Amino acid sequence: MSGVKIAVVGAGGRMGRMLIESTLKDGEAVLVAAVDQAGTPSIGKNAGELVGLSCDVVVSADVEAAIAAADCLIDFTRPQGTLAHLALCRKHKTAMVIGTTGIEDDGKRQIAEAAKDIPVVFSSNMSVGANTVFKVLDIASRILSQGYDIEIVEAHHRLKVDAPSGTALRMGEVVANALGRDLKECAIYGREGVTGERDASTIGFATVRGGDIVGDHTVMYCGIGERVEISHKAGSRMPYALGALRAARFLASKENGLFDMQDVLGLR
Structure with a gap:
């Protein structure tokens, strides 16, 4: 299996489905896990079927197993969930792309602290x-x-x-x-x-x-x-998903550090 191994959290949501579709169509990334909250309709379904494509990944509620299996977690969920996922990424040395908005100053401090150990792209807009x-x-x-x-x-x-x-x-x-x-x-x-x-x-x-x-x-x-x-x-969420995948590929060569899309795109 070649390419950056991607886990998507919030798989059943609008952005989650877009991330799954983009990853399955990307030639340099591989979807290895898709996660959603326990009890949601997507649990147990084939991730590809959510977007009309074929794959062998089943949507699970086990976020830690997904993170452990991936090179990079892509997260566009809610602040509380994102910060919990951040701690697990730090534990398993998994890179993280964070597109979640509404994260307050304390959460931003947590992201900066975790980035001492893992590479993180945190951006308000991935487009x-x-x-x-x-x-x-x-x-x-x-x-x-x-x-x-x-x-x-x-x-x-x-x-x-x-x-x-x-x-x-x-x-x-x-x-x-x-x-x-x-x-x-x-x-x-x-x-x-x-x-x-x-x-x-x-x-x-x-x-x-x-x-x-x-x-x-x-x-x-x-x-x-x-x-x-x-x-x-x-006009759609696709630009955010494509940018997030570009960020995930950028992190593949990083040991740690906090970056944003300006870094990913070389616009500094």
Whole structure:
């Protein structure tokens, strides 16, 4: 069996199924395990059948066995589960690709600590296109640093549980860093009532939730007489899955360390 051995957690979910499909179609990766929570409909099913493909992997609830069998675990689940899986990856010296959003500062510290022993790619957005936009935003923010108000608008499906999205927050961090600001101090996450004139030093966020929107993000640089907009729109979850596999292949040569997609794509 050649290629990076991949385990997918959350196999029955929308992102999990996309990861399974992408791995089965990838020429440099091999699906060795698929995991879901006990009692979910996918348990006991052939992982390939979930996506209309053929394979010999059966979906299991035994996440530790899956991690022990894999070179890399790909996780797009929820923060609590992801951090539990992180501890098991550290125990078994298994690399990990983390696409989970909503992880708070303590969880990020746990990821950084685990990365001393195993290689981890942790990114708010695994899409190659979105990460290209992050690089463009850094350049644009330095050029448009004076005379432009900056607003970030994001839209996702009705089932998304965190807001703003991890991608929107990462965009805000990129912009703030380029401008020499601290996002925690300059971000505005909501406006209501008589808010007064806009503070030019702030970065505004607006959130939309509805339907089946996969993920739309736009950064607006609003000047006098002109507006520059830089956008990324995802039509499916496939770009995230393909990026995650690219990250898994990147980690195959690493002993340890904490990386993100900018590292994977050589955009540092």
